[in-house]
Amino acid sequence: MHSIPHIDMRHYQQQFEAFADEVGEGYEKNGFVALTHHGIDQAIIDNALDATRELFDLPEAVKQQYFIEGQGGARGYTPFGTEIAKDAKHVDLKEFWHVGREVEGKPPYPQLLPNIWPQELPRFKRDMLALYDALDELGNQVLEALAVYLQQPRDFFRSRVNQGNSILRPLHYPPIIDEGTPSVRAGAHEDINVITLLVGSREPGLEVLSKEGHWIPVTIIEGAIICNVGDMLQRLTNYTLPSTTHRVVNPPAPYSSQSRYSIPFFLHFNPDVIIDPLASCVSEDNPKRDEAITADDYLMRRLREIGLLK
Incomplete structure (x- = not known):
């Protein structure tokens, strides 16, 4: 793998x-994979990235007002130096x-908590919800x-993520x-959820671990959106679709002296969906590896592992 495959979303239609x-x-x-020609207006992406910069430029004391103790960072602000990759030391x-x-x-579902919006930045809600809906x-x-690739009905996932x-x-x-x-910007980890879609970043640093054990810098066509498998989908497919380890390394100068901004969208199952390996992914060569678990129970277990829940 020299980089990741590019998928032309026009072929969906x-x-x-x-x-x-x-x-x-x-x-x-x-x-x-990287999704090209995805149809999301570049203005929606640019507006969200601009709002992100403005948000984190707010004074530290202002941002801290939006940090909610005991909620595991589910909504609102999570301060610098809080999250740690599973099994990492820093x-x-x-x-x-x-x-x-x-x-x-x-x-x-009670897990769908109300959003927290920064009063100091009125545009933030509009710009973030526009990107949320598009992604x-x-x-x-x-x-x-x-779903079709895994020999399921085409709408198999839609009814399982519509209230995720x-x-x-x-x-x-x-x-x-x-x-x-x-410490590094983001230690080597796999994502917890079903799939992740990543907007940005305009700066280097994202690397993916190949099956051969080499770190590959992710290079994509301008405007593409990176999309990767998370652990929940890996578990559902009995490891047929791998949740690949990735990290964000500290870049060389002059990038190290600059901020890096990105906006991942973590797509989740509805909390009561039972993650149990699909029969189409279980065989004599690939016997069932994991027991069934609800999406919410799995999420809570993993949030404790990365330090967001105590």
Whole structure:
């Protein structure tokens, strides 16, 4: 793997069966793909990245007002140096904000908490919800392809993620002041959720671990959106689709003296979905590896592992 495969999303409308094979094979080999011609207006992406910069430029005391103790960072602000990759020894060099699904009236699940919006930045809500909705739909299109590839009905995933506790995470990696720090911007990890769609970053640093054990810098066409398999989908597919290890390294100068911004969208199952390996992914050569577990129980277990829940 020199970088990750590029998938042309125009094929979703034009030749779906071939598209499904292309998406499935890309994930089975790499766990990561880049989505081109995805149809999301560049202004929606640019507005969200600009709002992200403005958010993290707010004074520290202002941001801290939006940090909610005991909630595991589920909504609002999570301060610099809080999150740590599973089994890592040093915290990540980042701060972030979580935007969840915006629900009218009583939420269908208690996990769908109300969003927290910074009063100092009125545009933030508008820009983040526009990107949330666009990435939610794009992710569903990818999952339609994967459903067919996995020998399921095309709408298999849609009804299982339509009320998921999916999270948009505007991220800020500040300039690296101590070049000798043992910490990195994001330690080697796998994502917990179903799939992740990553907008940005305009700065280098993201690397993916190949099956041969080499770290590969992710290089993509301008405007593409990176999309990778998370642990929940790996578990559902009995490891047919791999949740690939990745990290964000501290870049060389002059990038190290600059902030890095990106916005991942973590697409989740509805909390009561039971993650049990699909029969189409279990065989004599690949026997069932994991027992069934609800999406919410699995999420809680993993959030404790990375230090967001105590």
